[in-house]
Amino acid sequence: MKALLRLCLATLLIAGGPALARGPLASTLHEAGRGDLLYVVLFSLPDCAYCVAIRDAYLPALRDDPRFGERVRIREVAIGSPRPLTDFDGSRATHADVARRYNVKFAPTVLFLDAAGQPRAEALPGGDSVGLYGGYLEKRVLQGLERP
Secondary structure, X not given: OHHHHXXXXXXXXXXXXXXXXXXXXXXXXXXXXXXXXXXXXXXEOOXXXXXHHHHHHHHHHHHHOOOOOOXXXXXXXXXXXXXXXXXXXXXXXXXHHHHHHOOOOXXXXXXXXXXXXXXXXXXXXXXXXXXXXXXXXXXXXXXXXXXX
């Protein structure tokens, strides 16, 4: 029985199963008193293999990078979800409301926002098919951190 369970779990992980691959969705977009942060916000859709790749392979590297770790916050917003969250200004919204406000209709899309929810670098739409995504992501994070 344990072998069968392990085989099922491995199959779901390889196939990008959303129940196991999805990280926690954002419940808040802002940290009070931390205006110096850059928010890297992944807008995702269920069953999006590119979203899983970005979430699992690229975003953790930002968190682990000593240049970014304390200055970058990573959030995930599900484009069509009615799940509630606290918006940048402290008001209540849904994931879908936030996606509409930023006009995000395509997943994956990554936005680079300041503590007020304003863009700090150009959006990064689409996924990685040739192994260059990490460089694009790092460039945008550096741009976002450099802007006043």
